[in-house]
Amino acid sequence: xxxxxxVEVSGEAGYSIEIGPGLLGDGARLARALxxxxxxxxxxxNVAPLYLDGALAALAxxxxxxxxxxxxxxxxxxxxTLERFTECLHALSELGATRDATVLALGGGVVGDLAGxxxxxxxxxxxxxxxxxxxxxxxxxxxxxxxxxxxxxxxNLVGAFHPPRAVIADTSTLRTLPDRELRxxxxxxxxxxxxxxxxxxxxxxxxxxxxxxxxxAALAxxxxxxxxxxxxxxxxxxxxxxxxxxxxxGHTFGHAIETEQGYAGTTGDGxxxxxxxAVGMVLAARLSAALGRAGAADAERLQRLLERLGLPVRIPAxxxxxxxxxxxxxDKKADASGLRFVLWDRAGAARIVSGVADEQVLAVxxx
Ligand code: ADP
Ligand code: ZN
Numbered sequence: 340x341x342x343x344x345x346v347e348v349s350g351e352a353g354y355s356i357e358i359g360p361g362l363l364g365d366g367a368r369l370a371r372a373l374x375x376x377x378x379x380x381x382x383x384x385n386v387a388p389l390y391l392d393g394a395l396a397a398l399a400x401x402x403x404x405x406x407x408x409x410x411x412x413x414x415x416x417x418x419x420t421l422e423r424f425t426e427c428l429h430a431l432s433e434l435g436a437t438r439d440a441t442v443l444a445l446g447g448g449v450v451g452d453l454a455g456x457x458x459x460x461x462x463x464x465x466x467x468x469x470x471x472x473x474x475x476x477x478x479x480x481x482x483x484x485x486x487x488x489x490x491x492x493x494x495n496l497v498g499a500f501h502p503p504r505a506v507i508a509d510t511s512t513l514r515t516l517p518d519r520e521l522r523x524x525x526x527x528x529x530x531x532x533x534x535x536x537x538x539x540x541x542x543x544x545x546x547x548x549x550x551x552x553x554x555x556a557a558l559a560x561x562x563x564x565x566x567x568x569x570x571x572x573x574x575x576x577x578x579x580x581x582x583x584x585x586x587x588x589g590h591t592f593g594h595a596i597e598t599e600q601g602y603a604g605t606t607g608d609g610x611x612x613x614x615x616x617a618v619g620m621v622l623a624a625r626l627s628a629a630l631g632r633a634g635a636a637d638a639e640r641l642q643r644l645l646e647r648l649g650l651p652v653r654i655p656a657x658x659x660x661x662x663x664x665x666x667x668x669x670d671k672k673a674d675a676s677g678l679r680f681v682l683w684d685r686a687g688a689a690r691i692v693s694g695v696a697d698e699q700v701l702a703v704x705x706x
Contacts, residue, residue, distance in 0.1 A: 344563040348482065348570040350577060352502040356482060356566045358559055362509040363394045363445075363470065366401030372468045372505040373398075375439030378407045379431055381454035382445040383414040386472050389515055390445060394470070408434040412453070419449050419489045421497065427457040441466040441504070447473035447520070448480035452498070455486030459501030466504040472512040474524025474558075475613055478531075478565035481506050483573040483583075493598075500578055506566075510559055522649045523613025525550060526589075526620070528561050529648070531568040533620055533641060534588045537687030539564060540644065547647045588681040588689050593619030595666035599658050610655060617650035626695070626703045627683035637686040660704035664697060 343359030362368060378398070382391050391409060398405060410430040412418045431440065444454035444467060451469050458467035469481035487498025513521065528550075532539035542564075543550070549557035569586070576583035593615035600609040610618065624638035642652045654663070667678055676694035683689055 344559060346563060346566040346570050348502070349574045352484075352577075353574075354503055354505050356506040356508065356570065358477070358508045358510060358562050358566065360509065360511040360555055360559075362507050363390055363512065364397050364509075366397030366399075368507065369394065369398050369443075369468075370401040370405075372466075372507065373402065373405070373441045374466060374504075375437060375441065376404060376406055377434055377436045377440035378405055378443055379427075379434055379436060379440065380407065380409045380443045380445055381427060381450055381457070382409065382411050383418070383447070383450050384411060385414045386446040386450070386512075387411045390472065390509075390512060394443075394445060406434065412450070414449070416449055416489070416494075419453050419487075419494075421488055421490070423453055424457055424460075424488050427453065428461060431457065431461050436461060436465070438462050438465060441468055443468045443470055444481070445470045445472065446476070447471065448476045451476050451481050452485075452487050452495070455484075455501055455503065456488055456498055459486050459499040464501060467501065469503045469506040471506065471508050473516055473520055474513060474562070475520070475527055476524075477508040477510075477513075477562050478524060479527045479569065481508070482566055482569045484577065485579075502577070508562060510555060510562065513553060513558060518649075519611070520613075521551075521553070523611050525561075525648045526613035526617040526645065526650050528565050529641070529644060530586070530588055530616065530620060531565045533624070533683075533686065534585050534681070534689040535568050535687065537685070540641070540686060544644055544647075547644065551648065584691055585681055585689055589616045589618075589620030589623050591619065591667055591670065591678070591680050592622040592663070593617075594670055595619075595663045596654065596658060598666050598670075599662055600655065610651060614651050617645045618652060618654060621645065621652045622654075622703055623680060624683055624686075625706065626680065626700065629699060629703055630682065630692075630695070632692075633683035633685050637683065641686065654704065660701055663704055664701055667700070 346356040442458040471477045471481040484502035487495035596615040627633040628635040
């Protein structure tokens with residue numbers, strides 16, 4: 340086994356992200372992240388049958404006195420509800436969880452957000468250890484401390500900033516991840532290159548096939564580099580008051596597509612989050628070019644990379660540009676002077692730009 344990669348998130352509530360194959364079987368490593376005698380493992384109906392027993396056995400061996408319970412939700416974004424959150428708190432209560440208890444989130448972003456929010460609220464905040472099993476969760480949602488559940492009126496409307504105590508990403512779990520979920524995660528990986536590092540975009544171009552083939556070394560490299568970018572932004576701006584909003588590159592367009600299709604992606608008939616972000620990044624790059632901020636060739640190159648990674652790059656048929664624009668205006672990213680976007684200065688360098696005129700946005704949506 341290769342030694343795991345380690346990325347540190349610095350700051351008052353700093354923590355480390357460990358990345359490598361087989362980490363869920365390393366009981367001593369898991370145990371080191373736990374302080375007290377109680378642990379609740381939260382997972383979902385796809386992940387639990389694959390990885391829960393192994394992790395529990397490793398933990399039991401490394402920490403025999405530990406009192407562990409499990410709470411498993413059905414898979415899917417529509418389970419990220421206040422009802423599941425309440426059930427999770429009841430599970431903590433039944434476990435007799437004290438202030439030094441730990442919630443372990445074993446799964447993708449849905450499990451991570453729900454478990455993280457329960458940890459944020461139980462006794463005003465206990466430790467949460469993220470054990471992400473999707474590429475998206477490894478490179479994005481498990482790092483940074485954003486936790487939330489959805490309401491029928493919108494995603495992530497109730498939540499808290501609650502940094503994890505540790506993130507342990509076992510890359511072996513990616514072998515069972517459905518192809519479409521892998522590609523969705525790669526969209527967020529590409530995002531880091533697009534915002535921060537043209538050299539990383541070059542690297543992704545030369546490793547696209549290896550990543551799609553789930554080559555261990557390529558995946559570990561992509562995850563470690565992505566986490567390092569995210570760790571850096573999060574350390575500078577833990578509560579998203581400034582720079583962290585750069586991570587929304589492609590997301591203003593992407594969220595509009597997701598909401599306009601009624602989050603159909605979560606049921607499989609529309610674009611999922613990563614796919615919507617892929618389309619959104621191409622639109623953001625084109626808008627940057629249309630505004631004369633960046634070159635059109637860079638936008639084309641980004642589009643080609645995403646296409647090679649099997650990601651969509653066009654707005655799904657049937658979505659009306661005017662309706663998408665209206666969504667963006669509602670999405671708290673507009674002010675009196677116009678819409679706010681993360682746009683390119685060039686590939687690998689982005690900034691937040693306010694006051695983008697509706698007509699400019701519509702022109703790009705209609706292309
Ligand atoms: P995301 O991490 O993309 O935000 P989810 O938490 O909804 O999203 O996970 C996406 C889907 O992949 C869910 O159906 C989940 O049960 C499933 N899943 C998560 N991790 C794995 C894995 N390692 N192997 C197989 N399926 C997985
Ligand atoms: Zn995202």
